[in-house]
Amino acid sequence: MTGAADGFTALAASEYFRGYSFIGLLAVIGVLFVAVAFGAGRLLRPVVPTPEKLLTYECGVDPVGEGWAHTQVRYYVYAFLYVIFAVDSIFLFPWATVFAAPGYGATTLVEMFIFLGFLAVGLLYAWKKGVLAWA
Incomplete structure (x- = not known):
């Protein structure tokens, strides 16, 4: 066998x-x-x-x-932040399809809150460093 x-x-x-x-x-x-x-x-x-x-x-x-x-660095920082959040928003679409599947609702919801938590920590870090201040 x-x-x-x-x-x-x-x-x-x-x-x-x-x-x-x-x-x-x-x-x-x-x-x-x-x-x-x-x-x-x-x-x-x-x-x-x-x-x-x-x-x-x-x-x-x-x-x-x-x-x-001479070029202002802040333009690149804003572009970099935009790319990060644009790519991260693309991850929302596959998450939404899995979230709609039966049996995966609570698990994917927790995963998405963890993912959004990482994004929030990154945005908070950028804000604390003064990156988001335009002047």
Whole structure:
């Protein structure tokens, strides 16, 4: 009886890894496709560097002044906070579908409150650090 069970386990394992080998093969083909495309582009393009071609392109206007510009960091912080909360809000949709399934209501509700608690702690941390103050 154990021989049949071992055979079934081996068959299930081979089926399991066959799926991953297919994904791995697709990944290798994708990487090779990109490498061949970049290599062909490098071999086939004309290389004629001139001082004009080596200038920084700024919408058709010749660059004037220094290459450094001061930028307010707070714009990046707001963008970062937006991305964090946008990605977190995307997690609400799968949660809502699981919450609607019978038998998962209380468990998923507790999980969502834990998730929202982590978000609240992050927002509170940003607020305490003064990140959300615009001035």
